[in-house]
Amino acid sequence: MTEIDFALNQKSDTDKIELVGTVLWNKANEVGHFTKLSEAEKVFVFIDIFESEINRNGLFGFFYNASGKYAHEVLQAFQTIGANETAFIINDAIKGFEVLPVPKDILLRRQIIIKRKLALENFWSKLDDALINVSEDIVTLLIAYIAARKTDFQY
Numbered sequence: 663m664t665e666i667d668f669a670l671n672q673k674s675d676t677d678k679i680e681l682v683g684t685v686l687w688n689k690a691n692e693v694g695h696f697t698k699l700s701e702a703e704k705v706f707v708f709i710d711i712f713e714s715e716i717n718r719n720g721l722f723g724f725f726y727n728a729s730g731k732y733a734h735e736v737l738q739a740f741q742t743i744g745a746n747e748t749a750f751i752i753n754d755a756i757k758g759f760e761v762l763p764v765p766k767d768i769l770l771r772r773q774i775i776i777k778r779k780l781a782l783e784n785f786w787s788k789l790d791d792a793l794i795n796v797s798e799d800i801v802t803l804l805i806a807y808i809a810a811r812k813t814d815f816q817y
Contacts (some may be wrong), residue, residue, distance in 0.1 A: 670808065675801045682808060682815070683710055702807075702814035708732055708739035709804060712752075716793060721755050721786035722775075725764070732772050733764040740800075741805040747796045753790050757762040758782050 663671075669681035686703050690696035696707045697746070711732060715724040724730055733756055739750040756764055765771045775782055808815055 664812070664816060666808065666812055668806070670812070675805060678805055679801055682706060686710075700814045701812040704735070705739045706808065706815075708736045709743070709800070712736045712739075712798070714775065716790070719792075722783055725755070725782075725786075726775055727774060728768060731762060731766040731768065733744040735741075739790050742801075743800075743803045744774055745796075745798050745800055745803050747798050748800065751789050751792050751796070759787050784790065 665685045666682060669678055669685060672678045672681060672722065676792065683706070686696070686699065686706055689703070690699055690707070699707065711729050713723060715727060715729045719727070725733065733752075737749055737752045737756060740746075740752060756762070758778075758805065759765075759774055761770075761774060
């Protein structure tokens with residue numbers, strides 16, 4: 663039994679996601695960076711990065727911090743697992759930038775955010791509320807995605 667199989671055999675969905683996350687972050691450390699993981703594994707990691715940032719600092723924090731450099735990859739990850747309602751909100755959040763694509767460079771991204779801080783805070787705050795109220799079950803979608811691609815999640 664692989665570590666992913668073990669994770670997916672847990673009783674609670676939260677335990678499944680937490681164990682998969684532990685496995686993938688350990689693997690990322692071993693290979694040097696999460697960007698060296700398989701495409702399917704990166705989908706999980708991009709969603710994990712987004713969810714972690716959103717739960718602490720909302721969209722403002724996501725874009726302002728280092729995680730914001732992955733805005734477009736995060737959008738694609740949610741589309742990939744079929745979380746279209748969430749992807750629509752993230753796409754709207756991305757459109758808040760004057761410059762697209764969202765800059766990878768944190769200093770440039772922060773300059774843009776600071777220039778429009780009040781407007782972006784208000785805009786992203788409304789989208790934060792929308793994210794809280796999505797009808798999609800991201801955990802269930804993510805587990806189904808992992809289960810359908812277990813061979814891409816080997817460790």
